[in-house]
Amino acid sequence: MNRRSKKALRAELRREILAAALSVFSEKGFHGARMVDIARRAGVAVGTLYQFFSGKADLYQTLLEEVARRIHGRVLAVLRKEAPVLPLLREFLTVKLAALEENQDILGLHLREVWEARFQGVRARVLPELYEEYLSALGEVLSRLPHPLSSRPRLYAALVDGVIATAVVEALEGRSPFPTAKDLWPLLTRALIPEEEAHAP
């Protein structure tokens, strides 16, 4: 076996470890996860984990960055395009849902961490910067809309993201099919509580 494939095998092993860690952290959370479990699930010895990561915390942090990169990174690219706001938002929705669906493995950790990320003040957890960048970029796009929330882009972005996340979680738990852009777009362009119509007749 040449050097090339050695490197490839090593990279593969690293990925397997990350996958195992992801699944254990997703199930048990940071404190509940045990290094032995991760090793066992990755099919390696405990010591091997320390060949790739300096410790449990490093493994977790790496995972968060991986998650952020795979999900937020891709979405950010869309949000930064020069385009009319509505088509842009529609594309954002499509890409975001695709990114979430294609990365169902990391969804649990992603959603959990996104939630935790909002409590920056309470917990001194390191929020992957990409998440903040994502919210900012989304907020900027949304601020171009004629809407009372436009003056508060952070809150506006949080709400839109919250609606998408909620729908995805419901799907993740098997209570509904995975949402498509076609499903969610009406949801965002309609009031949740249709006051006027309800008042009609």
Add this chain to the structure above:
Amino acid sequence: MNRRSKKALRAELRREILAAALSVFSEKGFHGARMVDIARRAGVAVGTLYQFFSGKADLYQTLLEEVARRIHGRVLAVLRKEAPVLPLLREFLTVKLAALEENQDILGLHLREVWEARFQGVRARVLPELYEEYLSALGEVLSRLPHPLSSRPRLYAALVDGVIATAVVEALEGRSPFPTAKDLWPLLTRALIPEEEAHAP
């Protein structure tokens, strides 16, 4: 000291322990919280915790029930009233926000737990039944509205609750003032993305 005041003192101590546990669990999560920290914050010895609760898990569970009772319970009462849907929803919003604002101490735990609760399938965590009841009841009310989501009351309720929670978290983190019913009502009765207006010339 008579029997009466002894009992009162004991109840008071129990409450202090719960308050301390709440604040520690909110900061660190279940696994991250240490019994010594809880005891210290309550101003008692570790042993005392075991006079009132059978262990860490019991303490946590009790707390969740307390939270559920103080927040969901109160809201449930409103949702079960016989009343026209819109005024009912308006009252629900008022009471829910009041419950959240008056219990800012437990908000952290509440929100964290509500989030975790959605991952029932993934984690074998005991979800306080009240939360499910709350979502059901809210769904039932919402299903009376003429809205495409009406046929999926669970999802509909989750989305509405998600919007409220997101707004509250933003406030909790100091990024906006605590939302009032007056603030949020328009938010729920307006589309997040006003497609038509945006299309207007």
Add this chain to the structure above:
Amino acid sequence: MNRRSKKALRAELRREILAAALSVFSEKGFHGARMVDIARRAGVAVGTLYQFFSGKADLYQTLLEEVARRIHGRVLAVLRKEAPVLPLLREFLTVKLAALEENQDILGLHLREVWEARFQGVRARVLPELYEEYLSALGEVLSRLPHPLSSRPRLYAALVDGVIATAVVEALEGRSPFPTAKDLWPLLTRALIPEEEAHAP
């Protein structure tokens, strides 16, 4: 049992732990010593060690300070007295030997550490300041003597201390009786190699 004797018991336990640690460290050195051994020898559980000391390193450091205090401290008091140099040195010798003999338990560690202490440059080990103070004070006294080494008090002190230490080690290993001041005084006031006499006849 009242508070007084509780404190006393605790202090007693602490002393037992230190004694156990001392004996294990003396036998195995810092790296070779295991916390379980120390605990076992002290008749306590491992966890108990951590009630008194923050870790292995702290335990070791404390021990060194203890050693320094019990040996150097007492000797320093003598060296700082105002007195004619020869009687002072004689008293120093008496007290130093007494201190060493009365603390045979810590001698191993003491001597080992004194030796290591000389390699400050090589190893970043924290030398208890008292040892340096002791050498300085001894050097100062010695510098009052008419001797070619008087101009290098540090070296002079090191040599005198080295001779005493060597004699004590020999005794410790059972190769000679524990030296008395009466034994060692002639040794210090006589040349080790009597050149003149040897040249005589």
Add this chain to the structure above:
Amino acid sequence: MNRRSKKALRAELRREILAAALSVFSEKGFHGARMVDIARRAGVAVGTLYQFFSGKADLYQTLLEEVARRIHGRVLAVLRKEAPVLPLLREFLTVKLAALEENQDILGLHLREVWEARFQGVRARVLPELYEEYLSALGEVLSRLPHPLSSRPRLYAALVDGVIATAVVEALEGRSPFPTAKDLWPLLTRALIPEEEAHAP
């Protein structure tokens, strides 16, 4: 490459490994030294260490023997010469200091080991026999001197060796220049504490 130079290269590699091991053991002691460090410092892979030595202990033991051979061995040869005692001692001093100075690389380990060697009883460490032989031989020579210590050759030798070692350590730490025979000879032929002269008016 012919068989000759292959052998030479291999011997060279072995020497490099020993040099690296020496420097690491000198800095960290036996337990504190890690095989990876030794390998790294030698510029080879860990596995290579095991091609030359059966393990860490073997490496250490080999080193001690090397040290003994390079230092004690050379000195022993002198001490076994038939010659009048004083010139012999003078030559011993010259050779010993030369051996130490020329082998400053192994000095740390040498001194550390000599010191440890004295605690044979306490620690089950394998003392290189050569060191004992050296002390015996030195004692035998010293016993020819008219001196009260002559009847205790082991102690006498230990003291003389101790004085030399102390002076060398001081030099090693940069607190004085490396001692020459000319420096140390007077030191050994003079009392450390000149009682009579001090008494002189």
Add this chain to the structure above:
DNA sequence: GATGAATGAGTTTTCATTCAT
């Protein structure tokens, strides 16, 4: 009933040694 020190099982982490390439 309250205390808080002692406990030890359970975790993380280290590192000498092996072995496939």
Add this chain to the structure above:
DNA sequence: TATGAATGAAAACTCATTCAT
């Protein structure tokens, strides 16, 4: 023969729980 990644036994350290006072 040299390599260095994988191994897993062994060590340090943590913390929920107990129990004597």
